[in-house]
Amino acid sequence: MSMNRTGTVRRAAVIGSGVMGAGIAAHLANAGMRVLLLDVVPQALLPEEEKRGLTLASPQVRSRLAQAAVARMAKAQPAPLYEPSFAGRITAGNLEDHLAGLSEVDWIVEAVVERLDVKRSLFERVESVWRPGTIVSSNTSGLSVAEMVEGRSDAFRQHFAVTHFFNPPRYMKLVEVVPTSDTAPEVTALLTALCEERLGKGVVVAKDTPNFIANRIGTYGMLVTLEEGLRFGLTVEEADTLTGPAMGRPKTATFRMLDLVGLDTLLHVVDNVREKSTDAAERETFARPPLLEQLVASGRLGEKSGGGFYRKIKGPKGGSEIESLDLESLAYRPRSSVKGPIIDAAKAAKGTGGKVRALIGTDPKHKYAQFAWQTIKRTLLYSAALVGVIADSITDIDKAMKWGFSWELGPFELWDALGLEKSVARMKAEGDAVPEWVLTWIAEGNGSFYKVLEGKRFVYAGGGGGYAAEELSPDEISLAALKEAGRTVLRTSDASLIDLGDDVVCLEFHSQNNAIGGEILTAIRRTAEEVSKNWRGLVIANDGRNFCVGANLLLLLMEAQNGEWDEVEDIIRMFQSSMLSIKKLDRPVVAAPHRMTLGGGVEACLPADQIIFSPETYFGLVETGVGLIPAGGGSKEAAVMAAARAGGGDIQPHLNALFETVAMAKTSTSGFDVGRIGLKRPQDRVIMRQDARIAEAKRAVLELDRAGYTPQPEARVRVAGREGKAVLRMGVHSLLLGGQISKHDALIGNKLAHVMAGGDAAPGAEVSEQYLLDLECEAFLSLCGERKTQDRMSHMLSTGKPLRN
Numbered sequence: 001m002s003m004n005r006t007g008t009v010r011r012a013a014v015i016g017s018g019v020m021g022a023g024i025a026a027h028l029a030n031a032g033m034r035v036l037l038l039d040v041v042p043q044a045l046l047p048e049e050e051k052r053g054l055t056l057a058s059p060q061v062r063s064r065l066a067q068a069a070v071a072r073m074a075k076a077q078p079a080p081l082y083e084p085s086f087a088g089r090i091t092a093g094n095l096e097d098h099l100a101g102l103s104e105v106d107w108i109v110e111a112v113v114e115r116l117d118v119k120r121s122l123f124e125r126v127e128s129v130w131r132p133g134t135i136v137s138s139n140t141s142g143l144s145v146a147e148m149v150e151g152r153s154d155a156f157r158q159h160f161a162v163t164h165f166f167n168p169p170r171y172m173k174l175v176e177v178v179p180t181s182d183t184a185p186e187v188t189a190l191l192t193a194l195c196e197e198r199l200g201k202g203v204v205v206a207k208d209t210p211n212f213i214a215n216r217i218g219t220y221g222m223l224v225t226l227e228e229g230l231r232f233g234l235t236v237e238e239a240d241t242l243t244g245p246a247m248g249r250p251k252t253a254t255f256r257m258l259d260l261v262g263l264d265t266l267l268h269v270v271d272n273v274r275e276k277s278t279d280a281a282e283r284e285t286f287a288r289p290p291l292l293e294q295l296v297a298s299g300r301l302g303e304k305s306g307g308g309f310y311r312k313i314k315g316p317k318g319g320s321e322i323e324s325l326d327l328e329s330l331a332y333r334p335r336s337s338v339k340g341p342i343i344d345a346a347k348a349a350k351g352t353g354g355k356v357r358a359l360i361g362t363d364p365k366h367k368y369a370q371f372a373w374q375t376i377k378r379t380l381l382y383s384a385a386l387v388g389v390i391a392d393s394i395t396d397i398d399k400a401m402k403w404g405f406s407w408e409l410g411p412f413e414l415w416d417a418l419g420l421e422k423s424v425a426r427m428k429a430e431g432d433a434v435p436e437w438v439l440t441w442i443a444e445g446n447g448s449f450y451k452v453l454e455g456k457r458f459v460y461a462g463g464g465g466g467y468a469a470e471e472l473s474p475d476e477i478s479l480a481a482l483k484e485a486g487r488t489v490l491r492t493s494d495a496s497l498i499d500l501g502d503d504v505v506c507l508e509f510h511s512q513n514n515a516i517g518g519e520i521l522t523a524i525r526r527t528a529e530e531v532s533k534n535w536r537g538l539v540i541a542n543d544g545r546n547f548c549v550g551a552n553l554l555l556l557l558m559e560a561q562n563g564e565w566d567e568v569e570d571i572i573r574m575f576q577s578s579m580l581s582i583k584k585l586d587r588p589v590v591a592a593p594h595r596m597t598l599g600g601g602v603e604a605c606l607p608a609d610q611i612i613f614s615p616e617t618y619f620g621l622v623e624t625g626v627g628l629i630p631a632g633g634g635s636k637e638a639a640v641m642a643a644a645r646a647g648g649g650d651i652q653p654h655l656n657a658l659f660e661t662v663a664m665a666k667t668s669t670s671g672f673d674v675g676r677i678g679l680k681r682p683q684d685r686v687i688m689r690q691d692a693r694i695a696e697a698k699r700a701v702l703e704l705d706r707a708g709y710t711p712q713p714e715a716r717v718r719v720a721g722r723e724g725k726a727v728l729r730m731g732v733h734s735l736l737l738g739g740q741i742s743k744h745d746a747l748i749g750n751k752l753a754h755v756m757a758g759g760d761a762a763p764g765a766e767v768s769e770q771y772l773l774d775l776e777c778e779a780f781l782s783l784c785g786e787r788k789t790q791d792r793m794s795h796m797l798s799t800g801k802p803l804r805n
């Protein structure tokens with residue numbers, strides 16, 4: 001069989017330009033592929049097409065659907081593209097005029113309506129132009145994979161499988177790859193590698209059963225929540241409060257999520273399982289809930305129809321208000337908040353296991369506790385019954401639920417957190433049928449599905465084989481596992497230095513929100529000393545939710561409010577000297593930020609020799625939002641970048657652009673977008689696979705080391721000086737006159753201009769980095785004394801949002 005390898009899949013086609021087709025096409029373009037996006041030819045003209053004198057034969061009418069989908073991409077929220085210009089990698093067409101184009105691509109993804117007849121006849125047409133070697137995959141949510149390609153040639157079926165993306169494809173990690181018994185193992189392996197390495201997704205290989213893994217269990221969980229919610233007489237808000245973050249699941253919880261998915265779509269999915277199921281109890285659970293049928297019959301489909309379990313209405317004061325459905329009367333009423341000791345206990349508890357134990361155990365007889373236990377218990381038992389049916393391993397089921405439904409813990413991880421033996425004893429006492437394999441596993445003396453030994457996770461292997469070591473790709477470095485294995489080199493309460501092997505260490509932040517405070521700064525300075533003495537190089541990365549949300553403002557605000565200016569200065573100097581110790585380190589340093597990387601987080605990356613961005617990195621010097629300027633070296637680094645970009649030429653245009661970025665607290669919308677806001681240096685780059693960022697950063701450190709690393713020389717920075725400052729300040733002034741910024745914004749802008757232009761230096765003068773740091777410090781101190789800056793800081797601390805005053 002002729003077979004492409006991952007790197008040679010450069011051209012793709014997506015058929016169907018609806019919600020998923022457009023999202024998948026965008027993400028393939030994100031990965032650098034050239035994409036042909038096709039849809040059906042419209043049967044009627046739109047009024048505006050008629051007005052423009054177009055006919056059904058006009059090319060722009062015939063390819064209208066796909067063209068419109070591409071046009072929407074730039075504006076859609078959340079943005080499907082890492083950068084709007086990536087839409088240029090997509091060519092729109094239609095299935096009649098451009099069908100032959102399919103013979104020129106390496107991968108064809110089908111994402112048309114969820115109808116077996118439509119998909120089958122489409123694949124027949126695809127095969128008429130199919131070139132052997134091209135892989136074909138369907139994005140079906142749960143149709144039979146084998147039935148879709150019945151009647152196709154052996155060769156075509158060998159090249160065919162499902163790649164089930166979750167919505168929205170750019171943001172949801174899961175892709176279920178579902179081969180049939182005909183799919184060539186190389187094709188499954190190639191699709192897996194493509195989705196993981198090129199698209200940055202997490203792949204789980206599933207079996208060809210209705211709705212595959214995540215939707216099967218997720219849908220079951222929703223039906224059970226509805227059923228138990230009605231049984232215990234809970235309101236929609238109560239059920240959502242209990243099945244949301246309190247249970248380690250997203251805020252959309254159950255009913256809000258159903259409104260987003262569409263109640264009609266859910267019924268469709270439910271029918272699909274029931275019709276294919278051979279299990280009587282399952283068929284009963286997957287019966288259409290009368291309540292859902294009633295809602296759908298009355299046109300209440302969820303958000304797309306203006307309401308479902310919730311609806312948004314205009315309040316008396318003109319703002320929008322949310323109402324929720326009364327499950328008995330089916331009338332809407334104002335949404336109420338849900339409180340009580342059980343909810344408080346779950347909120348206060350640490351980790352998902354702790355939260356769920358609090359829900360169930362705080363007041364076990366309470367209806368909230370009973371409801372929580374019943375919904376969880378049934379989901380665990382259902383998942384256990386499907387091991388071997390929908391997936392080969394419990395790890396795959398756990399991953400699918402975490403990546404596809406954003407659960408913090410998969411069912412088997414949660415089961416462990418509840419205590420396997422204890423919860424099974426309770427299930428048995430309540431008369432539940434616990435799958436035989438679970439009882440055997442416990443009888444063999446095993447107290448959990450997973451266990452960690454010396455930093456390695458072992459998992460129930462099935463077939464009487466005991467535990468087996470969990471397989472991790474060499475590209476995935478788990479800092480938690482390394483710490484478990486005793487590889488911590490040094491540690492403060494908020495940061496650790498961890499041995500990654502090959503004489504490279506990783507500095508990990510682990511404070512609350514990974515905000516930078518004194519403990520992290522101390523760790524940075526100690527790291528610099530340690531690395532210089534004993535290691536080949538340093539990675540700065542962590543596996544927190546965000547890389548770093550900035551400096552810890554609380555201490556700073558307290559000192560400022562008390563007028564402790566010496567203390568404030570000490571904090572800034574410590575910040576600056578810590579970052580400088582990284583910059584001056586005589587060993588290579590690579591930073592690998594991910595997700596939110598703001599303010600001080602950016603300042604911790606900029607001293608590195610190279611930054612490797614994850615695709616989802618929201619990177620920005622946002623200090624002006626709290627009434628300050630970057631003073632941990634950030635303003636200085638911006639001046640350094642402007643000078644570097646100017647070479648020997650005019651600094652001003654480069655300075656203007658960077659000044660705008662910092663003054664307006666611009667933040668990138670992706671790793672690729674960092675270039676647009678001007679904070680990417682020539683040596684920095686993006687990798688598609690966030691999971692591989694630490695391994696990739698380690699490789700980069702070793703490469704720099706092997707290339708004969710010499711530390712960055714003490715830079716003299718050419719600055720725009722007095723005249724450059726005047727230009728920047730003129731810009732600030734005109735924004736103030738135009739009413740676009742406040743007086744306080746202007747004050748901050750003017751101080752920032754002073755620092756970034758190099759103060760009162762002569763135009764083109766060369767200054768030391770320390771001189772710029774001193775300017776930063778002076779400006780920062782004076783801003784800390786401003787009432788309005790203090791107001792901005794305290795507003796940010798109490799609401800998490802910037803105050804514009």
Ligand code: NAI
Pocket residue numbers: 015016017018019020021039040065111112113114115118122139140141142164165166167
């Ligand atoms: P959609 O309704 O937004 O788009 C369907 C597309 O199919 C439209 O562009 C339509 O013009 C095209 N189409 C209709 N009839 C056709 C025909 N006879 N031949 C060729 N194309 C035709 O649907 P959506 O949501 O994008 O779903 C597409 C596929 O993705 C379905 O198989 C669905 O089950 C699956 N899916 C949907 C998810 C979601 O959240 N919406 C999530 C994961 C999978």
